[in-house]
Amino acid sequence: MSVIEVSELRKSYGGRAVVDGVSFAVEEGEIFGILGPNGAGKTTTVECVEGLRVPDAGRVRVAGLDPVADHEAVTRVLGAQLQESEIQPKLTVRETLELYAAFYPNPADWRPLAERLNLSGKLGTRFARLSGGQKQRLFIALALIGNPRVVVLDELTTGLDPRARRDTWELIEDVRAGGVTVLLVTHFMEEAQRLCDRIAVIDRGRVAALDTPAGLIRRSAGATVISFTSSAPLDDSELAALPGVTSVEHKDGRITLAGTDETVNAVITLLARSRVTAHQLRVTDATLDDAFLDLTAGAAR
Numbered sequence: 145m146s147v148i149e150v151s152e153l154r155k156s157y158g159g160r161a162v163v164d165g166v167s168f169a170v171e172e173g174e175i176f177g178i179l180g181p182n183g184a185g186k187t188t189t190v191e192c193v194e195g196l197r198v199p200d201a202g203r204v205r206v207a208g209l210d211p212v213a214d215h216e217a218v219t220r221v222l223g224a225q226l227q228e229s230e231i232q233p234k235l236t237v238r239e240t241l242e243l244y245a246a247f248y249p250n251p252a253d254w255r256p257l258a259e260r261l262n263l264s265g266k267l268g269t270r271f272a273r274l275s276g277g278q279k280q281r282l283f284i285a286l287a288l289i290g291n292p293r294v295v296v297l298d299e300l301t302t303g304l305d306p307r308a309r310r311d312t313w314e315l316i317e318d319v320r321a322g323g324v325t326v327l328l329v330t331h332f333m334e335e336a337q338r339l340c341d342r343i344a345v346i347d348r349g350r351v352a353a354l355d356t357p358a359g360l361i362r363r364s365a366g367a368t369v370i371s372f373t374s375s376a377p378l379d380d381s382e383l384a385a386l387p388g389v390t391s392v393e394h395k396d397g398r399i400t401l402a403g404t405d406e407t408v409n410a411v412i413t414l415l416a417r418s419r420v421t422a423h424q425l426r427v428t429d430a431t432l433d434d435a436f437l438d439l440t441a442g443a444a445r
């Protein structure tokens with residue numbers, strides 16, 4: 145069953161459509177990513193899911209509920225990440241957890257939650273004195289304190305160092321292992337590739353693609369790049385005719401082909417058949433970065 149359903153969502157500011165017919169569905173238990181360039185409409189979309197903004201048109205459902213009309217009920221199934229400005233800097237971690245737990249009818253016990261998020265040693269520390277990573281862990285704890293079915297995390301790891309970012313990824317995987325569905329807004333390709341089951345790439349208010357990370361990479365123009373120098377000249381037209389080849393390039397004595405997995409075998413067979421030896425043969429796979437740039441190419445124009 146879909147926990148979140150967004151269909152033909154539209155939202156304009158001052159006559160400018162920033163969300164322009166966005167549709168997707170998030171299944172129970174998945175980590176669903178929303179990826180897109182700056183200003184693509186990601187936050188506006190998830191804020192409509194959270195019931196913080198009222199859509200101009202379209203339909204949004206969270207566990208079958210309308211986030212605007214049934215806002216109270218939605219806050220009991222959906223945990224949203226708070227912004228730094230919403231937390232009292234002078235409250236300690238313990239006081240913050242107790243305060244937010246009191247807002248919910250069936251809150252999680254904050255002690256094991258703090259334990260799981262490695263905050264037990266910081267319970268007496270004021271919010272203002274926490275490090276960036278500790279604050280992020282507290283934000284995750286607060287998003288989970290109401291025992292939600294689904295949690296929305298927006299740019300959770302921005303500003304964290306690589307170690308803290310990796311720790312946060314493990315936490316997000318733990319959250320999902322605990323049965324919570326995760327809607328994740330991110331700028332980081334590596335993060336999306338590592339964590340997400342499926343990703344909606346949003347570009348200029350529209351869904352440019354919706355697929356698994358591997359599926360998005362396969363759509364990239366040159367999913368696999370094969371390059372080598374050869375002991376004897378090879379016929380370009382023969383290379384271009386190999387299965388899956390999208391481009392053939394010669395530079396500084398190197399031949400570079402963009403293609404698919406199938407192309408790799410075909411190149412090897414051709415080399416053997418032509419009795420040509422390849423030196424410095426390199427095969428590299430496209431990354432989600434490449435796919436993202438291909439899918440959102442228009443945004444950079």
Ligand SMILES: Nc1ncnc2c1ncn2[C@@H]1O[C@H](COP(=O)(O)OP(=O)(O)OP(=O)(O)O)[C@@H](O)[C@H]1O
Nearest residue numbers: 157158162180181182183184185186187188189331
């Ligand atoms: N309340 C508002 N009034 C007017 N314009 C707004 C408002 N909120 C957002 N916008 C504009 O809508 C566009 C989409 O914003 P949104 O925050 O949804 O994008 P985003 O994809 O989350 O971007 P980023 O990655 O930079 O956070 C931006 O151009 C933004 O300036």
